[in-house]
Amino acid sequence: MSDQAFKHLRITRRGVVKSAAAAGAVGAVASFSILGPGGETAAQSEVERIAQERGLTPDDVNAALKTYVPSGKWDEYLIFASGGHSGQVLVFGVPSMRLLKVIGVFTPEPWQGYGFSDDTKAILAEGMLDGKPLTWADTHHPGLSETNGEYDGQWLFINDKAHARLAVIDLRDFETKQIVKNPHIISNHGGAFVTPNTDYIIDGSQYAVPFGWEYAPLSDFKEKYRGVMTFWKFNRDNGRIDSEQSFSIEIPPYFQDLADAGKGPSDGWMFSNSFNTEMSTGGIMEGKPPLEAGASLHDMDYMSVINWRKAAEVVANGGAEEIKGMQMIPMATAVKEGVLFQVPEPKSPHGVDVTPDGKYIVVAGKLDPHVTIYSFEKIQNAIAAGNFETDEFGVPILPFDACMEAQVELGLGPLHTQFDNAGFAYTSLFLDSAIARWKVGGEGVEGGWALVDKIPVNYNVGHLTAVEGDTVSPQGKFLVGLNKWAIDRFYPVGPLHPQNFQLIDIAVGADQPMRLLYDAPVGIGEPHYAQTIRAEKIQAWTVYPEVGWDTVNQQKSPIAVEPGKEGVVRDGNKVTINMTSVRSHLTPDIIELQEGDEVTWHITNIEKAQDATHGFAVPGANVNLSIEPGEATSLSFVADRPGTYPFYCTEFCSALHLEMMGYMLVNPAGGGEKKDDEKKDDEKD
């Protein structure tokens, strides 16, 4: 490397001149010098000057260059992360780790108009609990739809742990289309995990309750409290979960935790960890052990092993009962039909992850320093051998030694495991604040089932996500640790710290250490799980296919308003407004109402240009809509307070955006004039 090399590429006042010769030569690469104010070549590269000024180490420079995405270029991967108790989904770009979008899912979000338009209010209303609206959720595990065990980029599902709900997001427009409430349970955890062709979305209970969370005293725990594994049937044709074709399986009242679907040889089966097989219910003030102790007494808990394909047959053959409006296979039936088994696991397990080839199930016990690997083949052999005991609910317990393939000691607090394309697994270590890289073993693998490398993270990592790292074809390259604590990583922004997504380079070669690349603060929600997909698999619309689009049902809307057909239609006290929006006016722009009118307001954004979204605010009606190009939507309200209300476009759409407004006038009942007494009250109170 000599000064010569720096002359191939020069920065002039604005333009960049690239040397074709240098770019083409073997071994020669883009290098560059800076022309000083007088045109002379600077003696040191700009890279070195900036690195010195900013105190960047060579590792930092490496990381900066591996993560920076220039203006106009795109991230290669997308992360779909749970928004935790924000109730939303977060979309990040990789490697830049930039937050591209917050998708309103369970919590109303006015920028998107989500939960404010009539149609999105209806979606949220599907998720009511006992007839009451819910305006938040504890989102946990996003699940991308799969075809043959690979992400297909079409749909995203996510569960709400707090209320046992599941949402469906359409990745054509990144909007939520459906929420279903599980009628059998009130808290879930083991969702949303899809079967390899998205036939079903798995949704397992967390804390045991009686069916329908009906009242039963804790003294009836063993008799009346139950765990439940629910299989929601997904219909790709209409993009909706079909509750009628969905079913649950009654299981013991252990606290079910994470779940995963089998794939390849284990397709048709699923696995769910459980803890608190002690069936502790706390009672710290009553002199009993606190739950965290009571639930940690046994050395072993149980993994549930469920033949969901067989279960679907049992339901089809009438083996289920309808409970709370949805099919449920009784536990005894599930046992009798060979649907439900259990395998002991080291105490208080958390993660359960099936290897890409579907042959093994990796379980990480948070109180055990090992991951325990089960062989699906061995489990099948144990079942076939029929050599098992049962628990007190009559559910078979397969022998641990007969099912276990290997254990790998990784460190303290192992939780979750992802995979890459080079035969490695990555397991988060919560207590160690580290991620372990270990080699997956099996037939013909040398040096398998062995720890290879560990990288510290900051701090308390929960889940982790590698590129397509839970599918049949992991992509390697990047890994992200979803750290729960940030502590000192970011400039302090108050006692509620952000979480910390740490991007890690795993494309480092088999004998090289993993490298930390980037700390990405997450200042909304506490993401639990995330999935990373090759961006190219997602082909979202940038505008809706047709002007007048129903964005919930993804078809031309019957209430679309065409230009020239705008107006106000009155039928008694029912008023229908047909409005269009286009830069820079709303038509009509004067709306005259009478106090008490029931208003239905249809708006169509007749724009066809990308990003020509119009927001729409009606002060007094607690409404903001986001009307993307082509979208037709509606809002409804009762004009119950007389007054003068300017409505307006809330997205800065054009130079005359502030002029894109109109007046809604609500005439008091009995005419526009008040009595003198009332006037005086109004003006002087």
Place this chain on the structure above:
Amino acid sequence: MSDQAFKHLRITRRGVVKSAAAAGAVGAVASFSILGPGGETAAQSEVERIAQERGLTPDDVNAALKTYVPSGKWDEYLIFASGGHSGQVLVFGVPSMRLLKVIGVFTPEPWQGYGFSDDTKAILAEGMLDGKPLTWADTHHPGLSETNGEYDGQWLFINDKAHARLAVIDLRDFETKQIVKNPHIISNHGGAFVTPNTDYIIDGSQYAVPFGWEYAPLSDFKEKYRGVMTFWKFNRDNGRIDSEQSFSIEIPPYFQDLADAGKGPSDGWMFSNSFNTEMSTGGIMEGKPPLEAGASLHDMDYMSVINWRKAAEVVANGGAEEIKGMQMIPMATAVKEGVLFQVPEPKSPHGVDVTPDGKYIVVAGKLDPHVTIYSFEKIQNAIAAGNFETDEFGVPILPFDACMEAQVELGLGPLHTQFDNAGFAYTSLFLDSAIARWKVGGEGVEGGWALVDKIPVNYNVGHLTAVEGDTVSPQGKFLVGLNKWAIDRFYPVGPLHPQNFQLIDIAVGADQPMRLLYDAPVGIGEPHYAQTIRAEKIQAWTVYPEVGWDTVNQQKSPIAVEPGKEGVVRDGNKVTINMTSVRSHLTPDIIELQEGDEVTWHITNIEKAQDATHGFAVPGANVNLSIEPGEATSLSFVADRPGTYPFYCTEFCSALHLEMMGYMLVNPAGGGEKKDDEKKDDEKD
């Protein structure tokens, strides 16, 4: 530069060996080589390899290194950005442009528990409209508190354009403490702008309405519709706006737009642009010109020039009237007392920005390619000369030529202006999609009032923010364009595109072009304005000062629960729960209620460690709380649906976080047992 230089610093398998000699030598900088698999020195630097692999240009490399913030290091500046119609405030770090936090302000945000705890519900209730809850806002302009015209890092204010509200955020904990509703107007725009010592927060109306948005037909526009300029008095002692000490000024029904407070020589005055002095009210379907045309007929609109210090005296001397419960200076009084003047401005102005020295006011007319600069001294002279006409409302109009200092032609659609520490101003050009750098003139300045450079942005830039760029001491270095459209900048995430914050290097020397550094997508809300502050000025708490902290009133809470004093107290059907949370249990952990009980649930997080936040969910009560270390808070609900409800910690706090739960049992009225008929219905429906 030779191979020699690359040997100073080497990356080994994990460690970095730094050459002290090289670091100390003048002109020598950190340079490095990579040891290949066999230990040989690679022929090219890692920088070059990665740049080539990823297609990074020298400009890209420069930008990557200027913006990357390594793990464990902190951003130097913080941006407080409006969250647009998300209703929230967004906090970004600079130069990394990472989103550090979304602060819940006008919209409930469950991760923060904002709008779910009793105290934050009460804050949101302060902002109700006509007694009805509002669950969103159109936030526009964040205003950091100032001392002597400099940001002091203590408070942040932000307005809600859609409902004319103002919120107060305490920067000790980055939480919202107060919302006030302007009783005179329903839409604002010219807020939240503080006076140089934060005596008042300015809040100017946008769309004219009758006082209190009462009904009046549009035919009464000139008689009954009005603009209003409100001055909210801020009390630093308790950190609250004092409505009793606040006042408004009645002004003509032009649509007031942006505002700015004077400083230095112009302290005591403020300036507000207006448009639609034509008083067009649309009527496109009635054959009238659409508003955007009707409001653009005149060549000149008016800037309002207001002596707020004099206005405060007028109020103190009884010159105001109480209207809708708050003081209002009548327009005629404001004119008579020398409080209110107007100066013509080129048509449809948008931004108004006072220069750091307080001598000039820069107005950017969105339909005029110039910025127009007014001299405060000249305005004062014109007032003193008394040589003016009045508009039809009797408000003085000072002569344009007598007040105007200069005009600078910048390009199409100039909007807003910020300043740096080198005598330059930066004006966003919406239609040009560019930012102009121009030299501020004045006494003794050579080459002032002249365009210097323009940089394209992507796309449609609205506001822009330079470091402390609207204060008396701008810091230069970085500028951020708040672009409204992103179009092709980011991987497509549906028809609703993110916005694009573009970071621009302005520390480039007077004769060098500005350089684009970073595209930061904003995937929640459409930020309108933002302010950038030196991070060191903000000293937020990382934990609350004492365990048992009332986070709204920032003092020890009377309802704090001490360890050992937990329990459940029943008084008839009123039940008070006193709970503590600490890793990993909630005490008490069994709550027995009767159907219909009115529950008040006090919880204190007795943790003292940074980041040891416990979330708290009560399924069935639509509640999630975020209880930071030391925080004492409460929730209230009626237990109106019998059942079994597991409550739990929602922040992943510890290895046994999932075990941090308890059961709330709501016993049906009349006892726990149902009749057989009911039982059957429950189980079989």
